[in-house]
Amino acid sequence: MSSKRTLFLIEVAIFTAFALVLDLLPFLSFKVWAQGGSISFAMVPIFIVAFRWGLKGGLLSGLLFGLLQIATGTAWIMHPVQGFIDYALAFTVIGFAGLFAAKVQQNLKSEDRSAFIINITFGVLLACVLRFIAHFIAGIVFFESLIDGMNIWMYSLVYNGSYLIPSFILNTIIVAFLFNKRPRLIQVTN
Numbered sequence: 001m002s003s004k005r006t007l008f009l010i011e012v013a014i015f016t017a018f019a020l021v022l023d024l025l026p027f028l029s030f031k032v033w034a035q036g037g038s039i040s041f042a043m044v045p046i047f048i049v050a051f052r053w054g055l056k057g058g059l060l061s062g063l064l065f066g067l068l069q070i071a072t073g074t075a076w077i078m079h080p081v082q083g084f085i086d087y088a089l090a091f092t093v094i095g096f097a098g099l100f101a102a103k104v105q106q107n108l109k110s111e112d113r114s115a116f117i118i119n120i121t122f123g124v125l126l127a128c129v130l131r132f133i134a135h136f137i138a139g140i141v142f143f144e145s146l147i148d149g150m151n152i153w154m155y156s157l158v159y160n161g162s163y164l165i166p167s168f169i170l171n172t173i174i175v176a177f178l179f180n181k182r183p184r185l186i187q188v189t190n
Helices: 003-024 043-053 055-071 080-109 113-142 152-181
Strands: 029-031 038-040
Touching (some): 043 113, 043 152, 055 080
Antiparallel strands (some): 029 038
């Protein structure tokens, strides 16, 4: 196994574990709803992997984070398919921020701060929108029985938007700040 591949696997494992720790610490994660959904820093390590290693690293880290939530019992699952959508799928798609990795890395090298901020924002936005879509669909399909007399589409929209919009803003600011202050964090060394 090459040293770069070993480094990749080690970093994915460490940053994924760090994401879980950030999600579990009560002073770093504001739980919005009892059935799941929080405003936290937990996606930051996944974004670091995604912007550092690209799509493959981001998708793997996101998937592992979702699976760790299930394994540790912090997942709120009422049906196996809902659990798959809300955890395996919704957290895996965070890795799509990795589509912007090359642009973000190039922006840092060329010291183009405005393009850097734009690409970080679009990467985090894409990830949060895809995560929102997964949670929104799971909410519509599986949680209608829990909502009495309320429009399930509107409920799922408000429920999931109430924590994902602030999470998008928080994570964009933190990731941009980290990479701006520590540009070496995004560079993979051979």
